[in-house]
C-alpha cells in the first residue's frame with residue numbers, strides 16, 4: 001500500500017513538471033509585460049501590495065504551515081508580487097482573468113515557489129497563488145480560484161450559504177466543501193477546455209491536477225471520513241471528467257437546438273446524407289458532422305452556436 005502511494009506521488013511530480021513548465025520567459029521585475037511565445041501570449045500589469053494586503057498575505061503564509069519549509073517554498077513575503085490585469089491568449093482561447101472578477105480583486109503570486117496551490121479571500125478580494133503565473137497549471141489554478149469567486153457570488157445572489165442538502169449538518173458541511181471544489185474546477189475546465197481537448201496528455205494532466213488540488217485542500221483536514229462519504233451519497237460523486245462530459249453534452253445539445261432554429265439548418269438538411277433522416281436521427285448525425293467537418297474548432301461556429309467567447 002505504501003509503495004503504491006509512493007509510486008503515485010512520483011507520477012504526480014512528473015505531472016507537475018509538465019503542467020507547471022513555464023510557457024513564457026517572464027521578467028517579474030518589470031511593471032508591465034506583454035510576451036508572445038509560440039501560439040501563446042501573456043500580458044499583465046503589476047500592482048502594489050499595500051499594508052493591508054501584506055497583513056493578509058502574512059496570515060495566508062502562516063496558515064499554510066504544512067507547505068512551508070519545503071524546497072523552494074513561498075514563505076518569504078518579499079518574493080511575492082501582485083497583478084490587477086492579467087490576460088492570456090492560449091492558442092485560440094482568450095482569458096482575460098480580471099474581466100471575470102468583481103472590481104477590486106488582486107492576484108498575489110510567488111514566482112520562485114515550487115509549491116502549487118491557490119486560495120481566495122473573498123472579504124479582502126485577494127487571490128493567492130503559491131507559484132508563478134506563466135504555466136498552464138498556474139492558469140488552471142487561477143481559474144479554479146476565480147471559479148470559487150463565481151460560486152460564492154451565486155450563493156450570495158440566491159441568498160443561501162450552501163447548496164448541498166439532504167444530510168445532517170455535519171454531512172452537509174462536508175459535502176458542500178466538495179461541491180464548491182468541484183464547481184471551481186469545472187469553471188476552470190470550461191474556460192480552458194477548447195485548448196485542453198487538443199492534446200490528450202495535457203487534458204489528462206490538468207484534469208488530474210485539478211482533482212488532486214481539490215482533494216488535497218480538504219481531505220487532509222479529515223473531511224474524507226464516513227460522514228463525507230454518506231453525505232456524498234446525496235450528491236453527485238466528484239468526477240470532473242464525468243461532469244465535463246455531461247456539461248459538454250448539454251452544451252452540444254443547446255448548440256443543436258440553436259442550429260435548428262438558424263437558416264443554416266435548411267442547407268444542412270438538404271445535404272444528401274441528411275435529407276432522408278428521421279427527426280430523432282438528426283442530432284446524432286449533426287454531432288458527427290460537426291466533428292468531421294472541423295466545426296468544433298471553428299471559432300465562428302463555436303461563437304454562434306456554442307456561445308463561446310471569442
Ligand SMILES: [Zn+2]
Pocket residue numbers: 144148180181184214217
Ligand atoms: Zn478550491
